[in-house]
Amino acid sequence: MSEVVSTPPLDLPLVGAWLEAHVPSFRGPRSAERIVGGNSNPIWRLEAASGRYILRTQPAGALLKSAHALDREVRVLQALRGSAVPVAAVHALCKDLDVTGVQFYLMDFVAGEVHRDPRMPEVARERRAQLYAAAIDMLATIHRADIDALGLRDFGRAGHYYQRQLHRWTQQFRTALPEGEPTMEALIAALEKDLPPDDAEPVLLHGDSRLDNLMFEPGTERIAAVLDWELSTLGHPLADLGQFLAVQALPYDYLLPGLAGIDRRAAAIPSIDEQAARYFEATGKAPRDMRFYQAFAMFRQAAMSAGLKRRAELGTAVAESALHFGKTLDVFARVGLDLLEGRARR
Incomplete structure (x- = not known):
């Protein structure tokens, strides 16, 4: 064992x-x-x-x-x-x-394809943009879900989403890692100063929106199933979009691979701005500056990684990768700061 x-x-x-x-x-x-x-x-x-x-x-x-x-x-x-x-x-x-x-x-059991590498090396170049478009469109579909008709109006608290979430995940981070981590503390302080207005009706959030949480029908752009709803709740819609975009800013050789350092045009993968524009068009919402929302997503990933480190040290982690995520949570925090300050490539 x-x-x-x-x-x-x-x-x-x-x-x-x-x-x-x-x-x-x-x-x-x-x-x-x-x-x-x-x-x-x-x-x-x-x-x-x-x-x-x-x-x-x-x-x-x-x-x-x-x-x-x-x-x-x-x-x-x-x-x-x-x-x-x-x-x-x-x-x-x-x-x-x-x-x-x-x-x-x-x-x-749902059969299909999960694209774990965001570069999609196994997919024909001309199909990659279509798969990213399908992912963005599904995110918009989730956010258009009628939470009253679904019986989910009480699935999460209303109002002050980012203020509550920042407090909750900061507490969990400091409980799991009482010695702290300088880059993460800098990110927390920066986010506290930049909280966005509480200006959106709550929607159903997937909570962990990533390309690899989608099951595609083999060889197509049709989504067979949206996977892993553990973190789902009600909240601000840009939390999900921020997550989907932010993970792409991670290094391509990290344990959770991103697209940093990848020539998107050469790889036929849409830019962050193109993906965000598609989402705003699909939802009929005015475009927003996504820096805070992406940085917040990285903060939350770092806080969860601190929890993984704690479970690994207790010998109760679910996977061997838990300890690696915990020891490198500063990667998430550093990328979060870069996104917030506009240093990450788009």
Whole structure:
């Protein structure tokens, strides 16, 4: 067993028996294979006589308050099912810790392509801009979702989104890393001085908007499913757009690869300004300066990385990469400062 990773044991016979008792269409569990990827909730590919599924569980060990809330994931996925936002069907959520020690839920397996490298080397050059356009259009579709019709009006607090989020993530960062980190502290101070006006109606936020959280139908620009809703909430729409754009400013050789140092024109990848313009056109909103929103996204990534470092040091991380993210959280903070001060390439 790794010194930093602790995967909750999965007792397939017990889990399978619970699923057969609570999911009418499920029968005959055969195998469960851990899918490596992500640093939050462990994911398993479950094979059964009735088909292939995804099982998502909480991590082992003590959990931070409000973190790893599978019930929130399940709620938003069930609300979106059948809407213009494609998601996998959820079959059941188990909160009984006696089954396998952690909460878990079962969802359909969705086949498709996930583009983890934003350069898309595996994609024909002439298709890359179309895939980025599809991603931006899906983000706009999420933000147009009718939260009242979906029953999600109470899915998050209204008003002062950035003020609340800055306070929350700063607290979590300082709890996880009490010794602090100079670049991160500089970014926090800069963001506190540059808070934008509270001028937008709350929308459904994905919370972790990135190219690799989209499942595309193979060989097409059609999105089969939007993945990983753990951080979803209600809030300011530019938080999601800022996240989608900001991660592209990371170094291309970082663990979470970006596009810094890449010739976008040569790679046929739209610029940050072109992507933002498409979003504003799709939503009918006036264009905005995106520097704060991108910098805030990097601040939040850095704060989450501090939490990953803490879990890794406790031996309860979900993936080996947790410790690396934690030790290099200054990368996120530095990129955030560069974005806020306009030094990052567009």
